[in-house]
Amino acid sequence: MDDRQFRTAMGKFATGVTVITTELDGDIHGMTANAFMSVSLDPKLVVISIGERAKILNKIKESKIFTVNILAKDQQELSMIFAGQIKEPREVVFDRLDGKPVLEGACAQVACEVSVVHVEGDHTLFIGKVTDIHLEEKEPLVFFNGKYRALAKV
Ligand code: FAD
Numbered sequence: 096m097d098d099r100q101f102r103t104a105m106g107k108f109a110t111g112v113t114v115i116t117t118e119l120d121g122d123i124h125g126m127t128a129n130a131f132m133s134v135s136l137d138p139k140l141v142v143i144s145i146g147e148r149a150k151i152l153n154k155i156k157e158s159k160i161f162t163v164n165i166l167a168k169d170q171q172e173l174s175m176i177f178a179g180q181i182k183e184p185r186e187v188v189f190d191r192l193d194g195k196p197v198l199e200g201a202c203a204q205v206a207c208e209v210s211v212v213h214v215e216g217d218h219t220l221f222i223g224k225v226t227d228i229h230l231e232e233k234e235p236l237v238f239f240n241g242k243y244r245a246l247a248k249v
Contacts (some may be wrong), residue, residue, distance in 0.1 A: 109239040112166045112178045115143055116189070116196045117151060120156045123189055123196045126151040127178035129238050130218075131163055139225040141205060144218045152219060157211045161223060162192065164201040167233035168245045173198060174236060193227035205231040 130144035189196040197204040207223025
């Protein structure tokens with residue numbers, strides 16, 4: 096089994112697309128991520144998985160806060176900005192939820208405090224205790240087989 100085969104297999108799992116944000120010393124940093132999962136209802140916990148080379152990694156470790164913004168289908172450009180797929184710098188305006196930076200127009204904004212940090216292989220898992228949520232009735236952006244998609248009725 097090589098890396099490409101592993102990546103291809105994992106790409107068969109259709110997911111939503113999120114932008115994780117954090118703020119350290121007044122600077123907001125965002126990163127596109129689909130490694131996001133709900134963990135527990137009581138207490139309310141979620142998990143994100145961040146690669147060891149991502150610049151946001153140490154920022155979340157230091158700030159001990161992050162938000163998960165579940166992108167809507169009209170927000171592919173934001174996903175591309177925060178994945179470094181659009182190279183030129185863009186001005187992005189952030190809202191606030193529980194004092195933490197969030198993206199306006201997302202299907203869901205989830206504000207978290209880091210509860211547990213767990214290094215596994217070349218990624219770090221952050222368990223986040225959810226401190227607030229904001230919802231909008233919108234269709235999600237979807238990622239499957241390395242491409243952006245939208246939901247279709249079956
Ligand atoms: P950078 O490369 O510095 O930032 C990423 C981009 O965001 C840069 O272009 C930067 O200009 C822009 N940016 C950051 N903050 C701001 C701001 N305040 N205003 C405007 N622009 C800003 N990686 C993972 O580790 N885990 C995952 O679960 C994951 N899932 C992914 C899912 C998808 C669909 C895609 C496309 C990528 C995913 N990645 C994931 C890869 C990850 O998004 C990229 O490797 C990313 O570029 C790494 O970000 P970084 O923290 O190193 O920051």
